[in-house]
Amino acid sequence: MLEVKGIENGLVIDHISAGNGLKIFNRLFADTEYPVVLLMNVSSQIIGKKDIIKIENVFDVDLDLLGLIDPRITVNVIKNGALVDKVKARIPKTIKGGLQCQNPRCITHTDDYAIPEFKLLKANGKMEYECSYCEEITVYKL
Numbered sequence: 001m002l003e004v005k006g007i008e009n010g011l012v013i014d015h016i017s018a019g020n021g022l023k024i025f026n027r028l029f030a031d032t033e034y035p036v037v038l039l040m041n042v043s044s045q046i047i048g049k050k051d052i053i054k055i056e057n058v059f060d061v062d063l064d065l066l067g068l069i070d071p072r073i074t075v076n077v078i079k080n081g082a083l084v085d086k087v088k089a090r091i092p093k094t095i096k097g098g099l100q101c102q103n104p105r106c107i108t109h110t111d112d113y114a115i116p117e118f119k120l121l122k123a124n125g126k127m128e129y130e131c132s133y134c135e136e137i138t139v140y141k142l
């Protein structure tokens with residue numbers, strides 16, 4: 001297996017389904033000034049193939065966004081070379097902004113002051129969100 005040096009201080013974002021690593025990298029870390037590596041298609045006993053992102057000097061990450069992309073992700077927090085915390089990505093119960101209503105006649109498309117707000121209805125396999133303005137269901141996809 002390809003060897004990549006562990007990190008001393010930072011995050012290891014693990015159990016990313018193969019293919020999602022690049023999406024996460026582009027969404028969260030494309031502009032970072034810190035050393036970051038994206039490992040793709042690493043063998044995993046749990047999920048077959050996975051991607052891993054390691055980033056130094058960063059301790060905060062948007063767990064909601066990770067959960068929307070891939071809820072199985074775990075985030076390992078490393079300080080002074082030791083694992084100090086392990087947190088799971090989460091699927092947000094509500095989303096404000098960042099998602100467009102699927103209903104073309106929804107007021108949120110025409111009224112600049114109507115910020116789309118969504119409530120999670122279902123999260124097995126696909127994540128379905130209900131628009132608070134028109135009650136149309138929108139399936140979240142990146």
Ligand SMILES: [Zn+2]
Pocket residue numbers: 101102103106107108131132133134135136
């Ligand atoms: Zn709507």
